[in-house]
Amino acid sequence: MGKTRVYELAQKLGLENKELLEKLSEAGIDAKSHMSVLEEEDLQKFESATAAPPVEEIVEKRITPGIIRRRRKEVPAAEASETAEMEAEAEEAEKPASVEKPAPVKAPEVVRPPAAEVQAEEEQKQEEAPAVKPAKPTEPAKPAEPVVAAKEAAPVEEKPVAPAPAAEKPAAKPVEKPKEKVEAAPPAAKTEKPVVRATASRAKILGRVELPQAAPAQPQRRSEPPRREGPGRPRPDERGPARPAPRRPAPAAAPAPGGEEVFPAKEARGGKKRKKGKGADYSEERSDAPRKGKNREVFEPDRSGKFRKPRKGAKVAKKTEVTVSKAIKRIIRISDVITVGELAKRMGVKANELIRELMRQGSMVTINHPLDFETAAILASEFHYEVENVAFDEETVLAHAGEKLGEEAKTGDLKPRPPVVTIMGHVDHGKTSLLDAIRAANVTAGEAGGITQHIGAYDVELDGRKITFLDTPGHEAFTAMRARGAKVTDIVILVVAADDGVMPQTKEAINHSKAAGVPIIIAVNKIDKPEANPERVKQELTEFELVPEEWGGETIFVEVSAKKQTNLDQLLEMILLQAEVMELKADPDKRGKGTIVEARLDKGRGPVATVLVQEGTLKIGDPIVSGVHFGRVRTMTDDRGSRVEAAGPSMPVEVTGLSGVPDAGEMFHAVEDEKVAKDVAQHRQQKLREAELAKTSKISLEQLYARIKEGDVKELKVIVKGDVQGSVEAVKDALLKLSTDACRLVVIHTGVGGIIESDVTLAAASDAIVLGFNVRPEPKASTLAENEGVDIRMYNIIYDAVADVRDAMEGLLAPTLREKYLGRVEVRETFQVSKVGTIAGCYVVDGKILRGAQVRLVRDNVVVWEGKLSSLKRFKDDVREVATGYECGIGLEGYNDIKVGDIIEVFEMESVKTTL
Numbered sequence: 064m065g066k067t068r069v070y071e072l073a074q075k076l077g078l079e080n081k082e083l084l085e086k087l088s089e090a091g092i093d094a095k096s097h098m099s100v101l102e103e104e105d106l107q108k109f110e111s112a113t114a115a116p117p118v119e120e121i122v123e124k125r126i127t128p129g130i131i132r133r134r135r136k137e138v139p140a141a142e143a144s145e146t147a148e149m150e151a152e153a154e155e156a157e158k159p160a161s162v163e164k165p166a167p168v169k170a171p172e173v174v175r176p177p178a179a180e181v182q183a184e185e186e187q188k189q190e191e192a193p194a195v196k197p198a199k200p201t202e203p204a205k206p207a208e209p210v211v212a213a214k215e216a217a218p219v220e221e222k223p224v225a226p227a228p229a230a231e232k233p234a235a236k237p238v239e240k241p242k243e244k245v246e247a248a249p250p251a252a253k254t255e256k257p258v259v260r261a262t263a264s265r266a267k268i269l270g271r272v273e274l275p276q277a278a279p280a281q282p283q284r285r286s287e288p289p290r291r292e293g294p295g296r297p298r299p300d301e302r303g304p305a306r307p308a309p310r311r312p313a314p315a316a317a318p319a320p321g322g323e324e325v326f327p328a329k330e331a332r333g334g335k336k337r338k339k340g341k342g343a344d345y346s347e348e349r350s351d352a353p354r355k356g357k358n359r360e361v362f363e364p365d366r367s368g369k370f371r372k373p374r375k376g377a378k379v380a381k382k383t384e385v386t387v388s389k390a391i392k393r394i395i396r397i398s399d400v401i402t403v404g405e406l407a408k409r410m411g412v413k414a415n416e417l418i419r420e421l422m423r424q425g426s427m428v429t430i431n432h433p434l435d436f437e438t439a440a441i442l443a444s445e446f447h448y449e450v451e452n453v454a455f456d457e458e459t460v461l462a463h464a465g466e467k468l469g470e471e472a473k474t475g476d477l478k479p480r481p482p483v484v485t486i487m488g489h490v491d492h493g494k495t496s497l498l499d500a501i502r503a504a505n506v507t508a509g510e511a512g513g514i515t516q517h518i519g520a521y522d523v524e525l526d527g528r529k530i531t532f533l534d535t536p537g538h539e540a541f542t543a544m545r546a547r548g549a550k551v552t553d554i555v556i557l558v559v560a561a562d563d564g565v566m567p568q569t570k571e572a573i574n575h576s577k578a579a580g581v582p583i584i585i586a587v588n589k590i591d592k593p594e595a596n597p598e599r600v601k602q603e604l605t606e607f608e609l610v611p612e613e614w615g616g617e618t619i620f621v622e623v624s625a626k627k628q629t630n631l632d633q634l635l636e637m638i639l640l641q642a643e644v645m646e647l648k649a650d651p652d653k654r655g656k657g658t659i660v661e662a663r664l665d666k667g668r669g670p671v672a673t674v675l676v677q678e679g680t681l682k683i684g685d686p687i688v689s690g691v692h693f694g695r696v697r698t699m700t701d702d703r704g705s706r707v708e709a710a711g712p713s714m715p716v717e718v719t720g721l722s723g724v725p726d727a728g729e730m731f732h733a734v735e736d737e738k739v740a741k742d743v744a745q746h747r748q749q750k751l752r753e754a755e756l757a758k759t760s761k762i763s764l765e766q767l768y769a770r771i772k773e774g775d776v777k778e779l780k781v782i783v784k785g786d787v788q789g790s791v792e793a794v795k796d797a798l799l800k801l802s803t804d805a806c807r808l809v810v811i812h813t814g815v816g817g818i819i820e821s822d823v824t825l826a827a828a829s830d831a832i833v834l835g836f837n838v839r840p841e842p843k844a845s846t847l848a849e850n851e852g853v854d855i856r857m858y859n860i861i862y863d864a865v866a867d868v869r870d871a872m873e874g875l876l877a878p879t880l881r882e883k884y885l886g887r888v889e890v891r892e893t894f895q896v897s898k899v900g901t902i903a904g905c906y907v908v909d910g911k912i913l914r915g916a917q918v919r920l921v922r923d924n925v926v927v928w929e930g931k932l933s934s935l936k937r938f939k940d941d942v943r944e945v946a947t948g949y950e951c952g953i954g955l956e957g958y959n960d961i962k963v964g965d966i967i968e969v970f971e972m973e974s975v976k977t978t979l
């Protein structure tokens with residue numbers, strides 16, 4: 064294709080450049096300066112136009128060029144493309160025309176140096192493309208439009224140099240750029256002027272200097288859209304050739320025209336900029352926009368400005384929404400406690416950052432560490448977040464529920480209530496017999512023929528005064544309930560067989576009772592036996608500070624015979640006397656609350672719970688909540704199987720109507736309505752889940768120092784278990800000497816033998832630690848300790864134990880070597896192998912056994928030997944490890960006294976950092 068510049072053609076025709084330019088524009092050819100390039104098509108067009116200008120054709124052509132120009136200038140091509148619409152709009156546009164005109168003119172002006180020509184052009188434009196104008200009017204008023212125009216023009220301008228840039232720049236970068244480009248072109252002076260005008264008249268546009276930045280990306284996009292829409296439009300083809308006349312910078316120029324019209328529409332839908340995200344569905348984008356970040360907001364004004372028409376409403380909505388959501392997000396609602404990990408997640412920061420911040424504040428924590436409300440609030444504020452405690456205040460709700468009735472009635476009107484008694488003692492000392500005897504005597508006396516029911520508790524009467532017995536003899540149940548926070552028992556009856564005296568469980572029972580602070584009444588049983596020696600029992604008990612009154616002490620002793628029902632009344636009398644001293648009172652006018660003594664699932668009746676009312680009165684129909692269960696009291700039955708309408712303080716009744724089976728020792732509360740009961744139950748469920756997530760130990764030696772310093776711990780309670788009484792006593796004495804002003808050391812229980820479940824429950828209930836010497840915890844006790852967070856420490860050397868406790872109290876606990884449990888094998892057979900020694904045929908009960916691991920030989924929970932394996936075989940082969948459920952042959956290094964039934968514990972030692 065031959066290209067001719069305007070001035071060359073002018074020379075050819077013997078015309079002035081100006082004249083030629085004028086004629087060219089009359090012919091509908093877009094030539095902006097004498098340097099503009101004319102394509103062959105343009106030349107032909109020019110020739111045919113000058114030769115015989117057919118009116119109709121010209122009009123058509125003119126329309127096209129007109130549109131092009133406008134585009135370049137700033138005209139939102141969209142309007143141009145959709146002629147039909149534009150025409151409609153044109154009518155409206157006509158009014159603001161005066162404003163619009165300047166815009167369209169400017170672009171052409173820039174192109175054409177002579178002012179006169181510019182005017183001519185303006186006139187032409189008005190004539191040519193009235194339809195286009197409508198678009199313009201909106202542009203000047205709305206800043207966005209000019210931008211669009213600039214963008215659209217961009218593609219064309221790239222190569223063309225002067226003309227296009229001039230048009231674009233006014234919109235994008237008002238002065239500077241245009242000048243540069245203009246300088247390159249000959250008619251620099253001329254171009255400058257128009258630029259100035261443009262900027263002046265478009266003062267509003269200046270503020271949008273940023274827009275051009277977005278534009279660069281658009282040109283490419285534009286080139287695409289035009290193609291798509293091009294086909295639909297008849298004009299693109301015509302325009303292509305017509306416009307580029309000045310310089311056909313190419314295909315880009317051609318598409319642009321068609322694209323102009325299209326773009327705005329697309330953009331309006333969220334096409335280009337919005338497509339930042341992928342696969343933007345136009346419809347969705349709109350809704351997404353408001354949620355996006357600041358970056359987007361920065362861009363949005365531009366877009367919206369450009370495409371205001373379609374989006375006026377959307378714009379406003381976006382901004383508002385973003386602000387609101389942020390404000391809400393910056394408040395974190397927690398329920399009393401939140402773990403570090405959860406807080407980090409909710410704030411959208413890394414947990415490590417929180418942990419680092421906490422370390423900076425002096426606390427070493429892990430990701431699962433629970434943070435209380437205050438700590439969480441301080442921590443969150445570092446990250447500009449607020450924490451709101453939305454904890455359901457269960458206590459307030461329940462207190463409110465309980466007080467209501469009390470207020471309505473007479474508040475503070477406490478009335479004496481029957482004592483609640485638990486019977487404890489050593490095995491076979493007659494606990495059950497005594498309970499039965501008391502009950503039998505009572506039943507026959509009170510309700511002849513009445514069928515007694517086992518409901519876990521019952522009451523007996525003596526001269527119109529009631530006593531409630533908990534039918535769960537033994538300290539295990541007692542402490543298990545206490546571990547749940549239940550303080551049910553008022554008085555403990557310690558049964559000691561007169562013929563047997565104080566035995567290990569007698570001692571345990573004493574310790575458990577003392578730990579709970581419950582007074583003890585001694586029932587010296589079996590006095591009917593000839594070998595009975597009550598005096599010896601009294602003597603033995605003085606060791607435990609249980610001194611009979613006749614010996615100057617305060618403990619009540621009653622000599623009874625369960626078998627012969629001797630002195631039972633006297634025992635009851637003494638119980639009542641003790642109760643009187645204790646001034647046990649309760650307000651029966653409140654809503655009922657108390658403790659679950661027993662609960663089970665009955666096939667026919669559903670969950671059945673024996674409850675002991677401790678405060679107020681429980682009535683049929685009362686909504687109640689117990690633990691995570693709730694419901695309405697459907698039926699109430701006493702221990703004689705009689706239906707009861709209401710149960711007052713200290714009365715045990717069997718209740719149905721709960722949604723599930725609560726745990727023994729759980730409290731129950733009657734509340735005003737079932738919704739409250741449900742709310743409380745659900746809240747507890749949630750807390751239970753949280754607690755599961757953030758299990759914390761009761762107390763451990765590692766935490767001791769820190770807690771002493773915080774004032775949390777004023778005394779350290781210890782349970783000592785050992786293989787022989789001598790070592791237990793030695794440790795106990797040594798430990799007691801460690802007592803300081805800051806922390807008193809109290810040994811709440813000692814015993815010979817392995818660490819058993821009841822030791823752990825006692826430790827859990829009393830916040831104690833368990834020290835073991837040459838003894839091991841039973842598997843069940845280990846599990847319980849793990850669940851309850853009880854610290855069990857095992858030692859072989861007394862000195863180590865004492866040193867550890869002392870160091871812990873002084874905050875000097877060194878990094879500890881902690882045992883990592885690997886497995887447990889049971890010795891099933893033993894073989895003597897010459898030159899090798901004893902080989903144990905074993906069965907791996909739990910975990911696995913590893914060659915080279917350390918082992919401990921345990922017999923009856925007492926450590927007999929500790930060392931290493933000398934051999935580990937499966938059949939005849941040496942093996943590295945043997946897993947659960949398999950048999951193996953084991954040899955112990957330098958130890959042969961292995962017996963059938965022995966347990967071999969396998970473990971590794973690992974160093975654990977002590978954190979205080």
Ligand SMILES: Nc1nc2c(ncn2[C@@H]2O[C@H](COP(=O)(O)OP(=O)(O)OP(=O)(O)O)[C@@H](O)[C@H]2O)c(=O)[nH]1
Nearest residue numbers: 489490491492493494495496588589592624625626
């Ligand atoms: N001679 C005599 N024997 C009694 C008396 N009280 C209980 N016994 C007997 O002692 C044995 C044990 O009595 P239990 O009531 O089962 O003792 P326990 O303390 O409940 O026993 P555990 O439930 O195993 O802890 C039974 O054989 C009773 O008959 C008594 O007062 N005199």
